[in-house]
Amino acid sequence: MNSASIWAFLKHLRGTILQITSISKCLGSLKNLACKKTPSFALKAKVTQWANIRHILRIVLFTHGCLFVVFSSSGYSTLCSGRFVNPITDICWSCLFPISIGPIHVNTSGRQDTPNPHQIPCFCPRPPLPTPIPGIPIGFWEPARLLDVTRIPFCMVSMGGLQLGQSTVGYGIHGSSGERRTQNSFYQVHWYIYPVIYWLELLTDFLCLEQQSFDVGYITELDPLWNEDELSFILNPEAILFGNPLAQAACSADCGAASLDFPLDSLFWCNGCQGSLYPFTGNSAAHNGGVQASLLMVGRMMAKLHRELLLWGTSGTTNREICQKYPMPIIKKSQYKTQMTYPRPMTQGPTACNPLGRTEVFWGVAREFPYKGEDFGYLIWRKKNCCAI
Structure with missing residues (x-):
């Protein structure tokens, strides 16, 4: 994987995380309204699911960032x-x-x-x-x-x-x-x-x-x-x-x-x-x-x-x-x-x-x-x- 493809993938992940963050904020602000129409246990499960996904994607982003550093630092060694x-x-x-x-x-x-x-x-x-x-x-x-x-x-x-x-x-x-x-x-x-x-x-x-x-x-x-x-x-x-x-x-x-x-x-x-x-x-x-x-x-x-x-x-x-x-x-x-x-x-x-x-x-x-x-x-x-x- 070259540096251009890595950066493109990281930008895509960043955009996905921003979308998830905005959705979770909307869910938090509409919690009171949603509670009137949705059972509380279903709303909590929905918020928990989005939070878990956001946490997992942050881990993936961090891991790929570390891999990018490793790949870039070993660029010379792969040629030696x-x-x-x-x-x-x-x-x-x-x-x-x-x-x-x-x-x-x-x-x-x-x-x-x-x-x-x-x-x-x-x-x-x-x-x-x-x-x-x-x-x-x-x-x-x-x-x-x-x-x-x-x-x-x-x-x-x-x-x-x-x-x-x-x-x-x-x-x-x-x-x-x-x-x-x-x-x-x-x-x-x-x-x-x-x-x-x-x-x-x-x-x-x-x-x-x-x-x-x-x-x-x-x-x-x-x-x-x-x-x-x-x-x-x-x-x-x-x-x-x-x-x-x-x-x-x-x-x-x-x-x-x-x-x-x-x-x-x-x-x-x-x-x-x-x-x-x-x-x-x-x-x-x-x-x-x-x-x-x-x-x-x-x-x-x-x-x-x-x-x-x-x-x-x-x-x-x-x-x-x-x-x-x-x-x-x-x-x-x-x-x-x-x-x-x-x-x-x-x-x-x-x-x-x-x-x-x-x-x-x-x-x-x-x-x-x-x-x-x-x-x-x-x-x-x-x-x-x-x-x-």
């Missing part, structure tokens, strides 16, 4: 959909590869890899010891974060479609503008701490793993910079340099590089085939489908978190880069891969996990569908180079 990520069936565990141990490479999946350190041993400080400790350089891809891209504020897609609250600010939009009817959209993003290898205890006493528990790390509904392009200029003032056709044309090279191997880190303002990483907001001025727009939001969110120093560098070949995390205010795109977990998990094949900016044309078909397939969840694979001691 999602599913908890199953670590067994929804994660592409072959995306852990390639794994490097010094100069030895283990690649059973045929996936691309970034450069790894080859020197043996590596040396890293371990306080309170005064001298660096030798170790073995290791490189692997770690599932570290989960990410929601949703049209509905506070809809936690990766938490089973849990609706945490209501908000009309930044509600997901699919519209068009201009003479060419360019599609545009807006999405909210939720960032989860998700070191699944650690909390499943698949590897114990391995210092290279991030040792945290599952947590909600960031939600854009509480960030005013995510909703306004002008406010986001505080975080990315350099965006004014890349808002021109020449800079955007360079993104075609990034698209080709990401589709064949890894994106070009030197073109840090590009997100490959999905578009521009600037500004760091949920507005997509060129919406070419939910998969394309959601991947663009993934890249923008990670670039934003790097700028806020909430994400650091974890990959590289030098001792500085493999001994510990290091600040990285400009995102290193080749450090990450994405794997779709909702609405249809990608768990097999060479396109199960893809670098940022890779085209979705070959794998994104039928990944978006009405009702329960318009919000998205992604698992973020992060390259980790470390010195195992």
